[in-house]
Structure formats: structure tokens, C-alpha cells
Amino acid sequence: MLELTAEPLTPEAFAPFGDVIDTRTADYFHINAGRTRRYHDLAMVELLGDEARPLISIFASQPVAIPLTLDFLECHPLGSQAFMPLHGERFLIVVAPPGETIDPATVRAFVTDGRQGVNYRAGTWHAIQSVLDREGEFLVVDRGGPGDNCEEYSLDLRVTLE
Numbered sequence: 001m002l003e004l005t006a007e008p009l010t011p012e013a014f015a016p017f018g019d020v021i022d023t024r025t026a027d028y029f030h031i032n033a034g035r036t037r038r039y040h041d042l043a044m045v046e047l048l049g050d051e052a053r054p055l056i057s058i059f060a061s062q063p064v065a066i067p068l069t070l071d072f073l074e075c076h077p078l079g080s081q082a083f084m085p086l087h088g089e090r091f092l093i094v095v096a097p098p099g100e101t102i103d104p105a106t107v108r109a110f111v112t113d114g115r116q117g118v119n120y121r122a123g124t125w126h127a128i129q130s131v132l133d134r135e136g137e138f139l140v141v142d143r144g145g146p147g148d149n150c151e152e153y154s155l156d157l158r159v160t161l162e
Contacts, residue, residue: 079143097125
């Protein structure tokens with residue numbers, strides 16, 4: 001079994017897998033007569049394949065137990081998938097680079113601080129939604145349309161927090 005300790009989420013550490021969505025470190029400009037800060041273009045949405053379209057959803061997830069034991073990772077080869085907590089929910093992220101197989105040496109685990117979201121690049125292997133502490137609601141942006149956009153890869157691993 002692969003054992004991982006989740007590290008704090010940073011844009012630099014997460015860059016091989018996608019984008020960290022965090023207004024605290026993003027540039028903005030004012031709109032709506034100066035009353036609104038627009039944090040523009042925070043993540044690259046990828047929509048691959050014929051008739052692809054963006055989906056905007058809300059996920060309500062039950063908290064996981066720590067240590068978190070997983071028996072698979074999933075990926076979405078036809079589009080990116082973004083998760084943004086709506087109420088300050090912390091969550092665990094387990095990722096591996098895109099590819100047909102997963103090298104256990106490349107699997108990483110991160111923990112958010114509750115204000116950060118993530119955008120997984122198309123094909124990035126990742127764990128299922130793993131919210132900590134309490135039920136969480138997440139704004140999710142991903143791909144809709146025809147085609148098989150979810151694959152699973154068996155992998156036994158356990159994730160702990162420091």
C-alpha cells in the first residue's frame with residue numbers, strides 16, 4: 001500500500017496537475033462601476049472532443065475519515081475538472097500525472113486551507129472528492145457532452161495529515 005502524507009497546497013507544487021484557484025494570490029480589475037473586483041481567468045478550462053460543452057454543478061460531499069484509504073484514482077481524459085469550496089471547506093487532494101498507468105512514485109497528496117480550489121487538467125489522475133471536517137458544497141466546472149470521460153485505475157493507498 002502506498003502511504004502519503006498530505007502537504008499544504010501551493011500553486012508551484014500543484015502545477016504539474018493543474019491550477020490552484022485562490023483569489024488571495026490572483027490579480028484582479030474593477031468592474032460594475034468600481035464596486036466589484038473581477039479575479040479573471042483563474043484556471044484553464046479544457047473541453048476536448050466533439051460537441052463538448054461546459055457544465056457548472058454543485059457537489060455536496062460528506063466528510064472522509066483520516067487516514068483516508070483509497071483503492072482507485074480516476075481521470076477525465078476529455079476535459080478539466082475544477083472544484084471550488086463554497087463555505088471554506090478544507091479538502092484532501094490526491095493526484096498523479098496523466099498517462100495510461102500510474103507510477104506510485106509520482107502520486108502526491110495535498111490539503112487545502114479552505115479558501116483554495118483546484119482545477120485538474122484533462123487526464124490528471126485524482127481521488128474522489130474528499131472533504132474534511134464537515135459536509136462541503138463545491139462549485140464544479142467540468143465537461144459535458146458525448147464520449148467516455150471517466151476512467152479508473154486501481155491503486156491501494158492511504159493518506160494522512162501532519
